[in-house]
Amino acid sequence: MKVAVCLIGFSAICLALVQATPVKADNEKAIFCYFESWTVYRPGNGKFDVENIDPNLCTHVAFTFLGLNSDGTLNILDPWESNPDGLDGFERLVGLKKQNSNLKVLASLGGWNEGSLKYSQVVADPAKRANLVASAIAFINKYGFDGLDFDWEYPSRRDSENPDDKENFVTMLQELREAFDQYGLLLSAAVNSAKVNVDISYNVPLLSKYLDHVNVMTYDFHGDFDKYIGHHTLLYSAPIDAQYNNSEWNIDDGIKYWLASGMDPAKMNFGIATYARTFTMADSTNPELYAAITGGGVPGPYTRSAGVLGYNEICELYPNRTDIFDDVQMVPHVVIGNQWIGYDNEQSIGIKVDYALNKSLGGFMVWSFDTDDFTGLCGEGTYPLTRAIHTKLAQRGFTLKKN
């Protein structure tokens, strides 16, 4: 690989460095996008359905979420949304492959609302694990999905503090892998990104071995679950983070730890969040990190949840906002009245894409389609945040993975 380094201030001086490593066929990157099926019920401009998905923006699309029954079989959580006698969501989602023959469509099992305990109990029991494998294959083949995405939040944590979860999870993935290989199916997982959580939940080398993709949830570091202001997608820690013992509570320390623990970077997808975590400030004259809050920010018209705003809601509600860019954490926020809104814009996403490319990661994960400006009503075109990934990839000479 040839890298041209130009010294700023000496614009005529450019040095060409030749790295010793041979050029690999790693110029193709994945963009793994999540579809939240409950967004079909949002009002007005926020309503999002399968037809709003641009199937050429992503290499993978994952339906969220399937649930788990206590015997290990899969549970269709919203049969009305998913089945042919209702909105037929599975069929229409898998149908996106007709518009992009390279697209892979997966079904994602788990998510926050499922809790952890059921998963702990199923993966600990050989008969229930066998049920999960058989149920997953039957489900995938019935609807024509390309694979399963495992989103257990999280092994050995929350309502399951069973220390065996970590190894039982790997056994589960190994059994899925062996069965999936007979059908050529994909197996991925969404994982926690914080450094302190990795060893609790994950056997990293074996996750790296059994999974095709590991989607790192590089967001939600701060939120109204804290008692203070903080940015939820900070790339690096600010000096003040050290005073609060949070010097490693950031994306960079998490990614570095995953890689140092044995994760194959080529299988790792860096998470891009299309939503903000928001706060109501206790004192609107003190909009600083770690300043007191009275709670989450005011709910938006579509996501309708205190402490969260979609990018589409931010750009619609606050078209004239002024981003304040933190040059250390490398993320923007806006302050409007007593509201503090920490999110990602095209600039911070460009920096994150650079970061992931510098680390030779396999690609990106987007959570989620429905809170990007998918209709383009804010005047930056459709899907400005997801397209910011494409723009940076193209600038650096990368293309999308052809599955």
Ligand SMILES: *[C@@H]1O[C@H](CO)[C@@H](O)[C@H](O)[C@H]1NC(C)=O
């Ligand atoms: C940081 O950790 C030190 C040592 O454990 C502790 O004494 C201190 O109270 C902590 N500071 C904060 C702000 O939590």
Ligand SMILES: *[C@@H]1O[C@H](CO)[C@@H](O)[C@H](O)[C@H]1NC(C)=O
């Ligand atoms: C944003 O600025 C434009 C141009 O100055 C103005 O017409 C519009 O009313 C403003 N919108 C809001 C929501 O403040």
Ligand SMILES: *[C@@H]1O[C@H](CO)[C@@H](O)[C@H](O)[C@H]1NC(C)=O
């Ligand atoms: C990526 O690498 C380039 C070249 O070394 C460097 O200029 C840039 O700052 C890096 N970006 C990030 C976010 O690491």
